Amino acid sequence: MKPKVAFFDFTSCEGCQLDALNITGEELLDLANAVDIVNFREVKTDRSDDYDIAFIEGSISREAEIPRLQAIRNQAKVIVALGACACIGGVNCLKNHLPMEEALRIVYGEAAKYYDTIPARPINAVIPVDYYVRGCPPPTAEFLKVVKALLLGKKPDIPNHPVCVQCKMAGNVCVFERGMTCLGPVTRAGCDAICVTAGRICWGCRGLVDDPNTDSEKDILQKYGLTAEQVMEKFKIYDTYLEVMPK
Ligand code: SF4
Ligand code: SF4
Ligand code: SF4
Secondary structure (H helix, E strand, O other), X not given: OOOEEEEEEOXXXXXXXXXXXXXXXXXXHHHHHHOEEXXXXXXXXXXXXXXXXXXXXXXXXXXXXXXXXXXXXXXXXXXXXXXXXXXXXXXXXXXXXXXXXXXXXXXXXXXXXHOOOOOOEOHHHOXXXXXXXXXXXXXXXXXXXXXXXXXXXXXXXXXXXXXXXXXXXXXXXXXXHHOOOOOHHHEEOXXXXXXXXXXXXXXXXXOXXXXXXXXXXXHHHHHOOOOHHHHHHHHHHHHHHHHOOOO
């Protein structure tokens, strides 16, 4: 019997699910042979509430999402957080810096009274999570790596060193040398430092390494004459949840 797999989305742009659909060729055939996808709104209309593995995309930002997520946890043997919104709260948590009424007013204007919202949170703030597929969106290779590991009942080999390691391996000139700031020193690698290689900075979409080297971060700030505020501003994009916990 192949394990039955379901995909669910909560507050998200659905980019992580779309990216999972980018799997092609032999990898797609291997996946199709290994699992039975019984629930995936972007792919099929048939739906089943009988599944073993649930991939959850998105953060939790409405009260009504909490019981829905808990029901999925009760059904699934394995829960996988898919993408930055689900793993760390991600961009949805930016609103946590504001009173919720103000966030609603900014987005919906006069129609705000018709909507409800709560401070956004990652799914592990509501239910236990078994596996994490990190990134915004996650690299396809990492998605497949996690799927293979969970099918084998193993722990996936996800890097716990900073993006800087892969950035150096890619031969990039550090953006600090160009007067910019970057979260690579404290962000979990696994993306091949794709943003820096493309001429940008690391915004921290994969979340922090388990033991971020804050001394090294302070040294960098001192060396380049930067303030802690300049770096903290960058953390707001993906890591607000750590900074502003929901009430
Ligand atoms: S992690 Fe990024 S790509 Fe995925 S749902 Fe959230 S915003 Fe979209
Ligand atoms: S550009 Fe960013 S990721 Fe690359 S070495 Fe510098 S701080 Fe690290
Ligand atoms: S470089 Fe940083 S922001 Fe870009 S994908 Fe990697 S972790 Fe995410």
